[in-house]
């Protein structure tokens with residue numbers, strides 16, 4: 396039985412798993428791109444004491460899975476490049492035994508909200524491409540925000556070795572030491588951590604039993620709070636102030652210009668409440684590069700006024716006190732890595748200073764220094780850095796004290812931090828609920844101990860026998 400008790404979406408198509416699996420492939424269909432991850436099983440599968448490792452990864456060119464909706468042949472071709480690579484990496488005799496899973500995240504959750512039929516068509520179109528490969532295709536589906544949070548938490552703690560460490564007799568006595576997971580995508584963001592405090596809202600509560608230890612986990616996925624959707628919302632707030640279709644935006648470096656179609660901007664369900672009918676069809680964004688003003692605008696998307704629980708993060712969502720250490724990955728890592736802020740010793744105040752300095756740099760200077768970085772990413776680092784700070788501080792409640800508890804993680808032991816590994820471990824039943832039985836001593840030590848105790852016993856018997864005979868000898872001597 397799968398160990399992830401509350402995640403009920405085991406094998407997508409109820410297909411039995413291949414018997415001699417040695418490899419597994421997971422496709423992460425995110426909002427901005429799709430990635431293909433190839434994993435290899437440890438040699439000792441039954442014991443499950445080895446770690447499943449990522450042996451390769453490939454980013455599909457293009458604009459995410461929803462591009463299948465506009466141009467299936469072109470989208471199919473770019474996916475094929477990564478799947479062809481998987482065929483090269485996995486030995487031919489293992490390919491039929493290799494399960495392939497596709498999980499689509501928040502970008503597809505949004506598309507489904509807009510047009511459920513189109514979302515289904517996209518999944519079946521991707522499914523047809525994947526079925527044309529010799530692997531064992533297990534299905535394509537949109538995973539829930541709760542799953543995305545939970546699988547991300549499982550991935551990082553599995554790779555960090557925390558579950559096994561907690562499963563020994565000493566680990567079971569201690570408070571469980573796990574890392575909380577902070578995942579920032581393009582369309583949604585997830586926060587997941589073990590909480591000692593009661594989780595007041597059922598939908599945020601998960602219970603896991605992994606390697607013989609129970610975990611009560613808090614999780615929440617905020618749809619529309621991924622960094623691309625947050626940027627859209629931030630821009631949409633300024634549209635009513637547009638002057639001749641031009642808006643001044645403090646979240647872009649000064650000198651930066653971008654043209655945006657309002658039809659495209661408003662097409663997202665995340666902007667539903669900010670649409671205005673009088674908006675010009677095209678707007679020109681002009682950066683002014685001001686961290687403080689950018690922060691003020693970004694904070695507008697966090698509603699801190701309503702809370703029906705004892706405490707909330709924002710938008711009336713329950714969140715218990717932050718506990719323990721956290722691993723922040725995906726876009727958290729991409730952005731903080733670019734800004735050179737991943738070192739744990741850098742204080743929150745210094746991080747703010749660094750983001751402020753970056754925002755104040757003229758665009759021309761930034762462009763000259765980083766000519767090889769994609770312009771879309773480069774132009775958005777001021778916004779992204781500011782957003783990350785607001786989300787962590789204003790949204791989730793991190794502060795100068797517990798900032799040191801956040802580690803920005805790209806890869807852990809060679810595998811990317813993200814939800815995909817946890818998803819595959821669950822669907823292939825690779826994490827047992829109970830610790831596999833392992834005898835306390837090896838066979839050799841057992842035999843050795845038996846021999847030792849037998850010799851000891853013979854020695855004790857001999858000593859007793861000799862000491863009982865002694866008085867008689869002495870008596871003889873006296874006579």
Ligand SMILES: O=c1[nH]cnc2c1ncn2[C@@H]1O[C@H](COP(=O)(O)OP(=O)(O)O)[C@@H](O)[C@H]1O
Pocket residue numbers: 424425426427428500501502579580581582583621622623725726729730772
């Ligand atoms: O190298 C990079 N630098 C900056 N941002 C990046 C880089 N690579 C990906 N991103 C961004 O990270 C975010 C995560 O993308 P993803 O497609 O996984 O989102 P999703 O899982 O929410 O759908 C997106 O905003 C994407 O644009």
